[in-house]
Amino acid sequence: MIQENINFYLTLNLNDTKKELEKQLNEYPLATGFRMKSKIDQLSVDNIQITSDGILIDMGIGGNLGIFTSTVQKK
Amino acid sequence: MKEQITTIATKINKMTRLNLFFTFLLTVFIIMGCSGQKELVSPTPQYNTALIPLPVSKLNIPVNLKLAVLETIINSQLTGLLYEDKDFNDGDRMKVKVYKRNPIRLSGKENEIRYKIPLTIQVIYDAMVTNVSASGEIELEAKTSFKIAKDWTLKTQTDLTHYVWIKKPVAQVAGMNIPLGSLADVILNNSKSYLGKQIDEMTATYFDLKAIVASAWSSITRVLSVSEEYKAWLLVNPNKVTMSPMVIQGDSIQTYLSLSAKPQLNIGEKPMTNGVTKIPDYAQVLGESQRTILVLRTKLPFSETKSLTLKQVGGQTFSSGKKSVTVEDVNYFGISWLDFKK
Incomplete structure (x- = not known):
């Protein structure tokens, strides 16, 4: 029961990170007339290390990013 | 208490590595509310000091970049009168006005953008005794090559490569048709660099790499x-x-x-x-x-894991049969990482 309450942290962090990364990257206004699109399709924990002051977790993230031209704004 | 830890340890074998990790950390709980039990002795912390290098x-x-977008930009900027020569006395004895007749069309190949620019040309020729005027239609072809400088500036070079008269300008003098096409060719040569520069400036403004x-x-x-x-x-x-x-x-x-x-x-x-x-x-x-x-x-610093864990389970009581524990505090530390990884 205690374990179930704790396990959510990592899951939440991974999901939060994936969502937030996609959110920040998707439609990110790079410059006038340009936008970015992202799709993250791979999320994994590659390594976990415990140090004297905390935990290091290496997450592998894979996906595709792209920069496209969007609507033209007349100057 | 020992039974609980043993139960958890048994579950560990069935769990994924991540679950295992957090379950492992739970064994370092300092549980104060377990009546009738001896205080749990924490194992000695052990850390692997050699950090795994973070790969690049x-x-x-x-x-x-859609050429259609560039085409729209160019067409929205290059409208109406594109070039004007107002001076008879600049060596050609002509005044010329060049208008965009239809939308400019873009295509491209490899590292060149190519343009077809349909134009109307109006010419007034100084024929000494009188001025004669005429208009014609022409299609210019241009190409832009581009390269990127060290400081990320996009450098474009647009040159007019070819032109075809759709309708050569012909002046009517005393009922006679006098073709001005060859003279207009001179003007076109003069305006080449002007039009090319216009396109380059537009590209630099809208595609500021x-x-x-x-x-x-x-x-x-x-x-x-x-x-x-x-x-x-x-x-x-x-x-x-x-x-x-x-x-x-x-x-x-x-x-x-x-x-x-x-x-x-x-x-x-x-x-x-x-x-x-x-x-x-x-x-x-x-x-x-x-x-x-x-x-x-x-x-993830231990200070944060502690804070997050307490937020989740702090003050809660967990029961098993007649026994119960209340989580009052939590401390994290690492132990036997290499064994854990196996």
């Missing part, structure tokens, strides 16, 4: 807030950016931006940036993968 991540970003790269670089060198609740901060830590040559494929200008970085996710206090603010010089690379693969190192 590669963000490969295909860039796709340096500004785009600077904006993107500024964004990714900042500390980004990922989660306010968990006080999570993302540092991308980029150190290199390269770009493949721009080529035209189909209806688009295509290139690949590639970014090398060592991203970190910090939980807790907002970290400092690594201080790299200057955009690295443009470096050209050939052929890049379209896929982005990055390894994100998350730093």
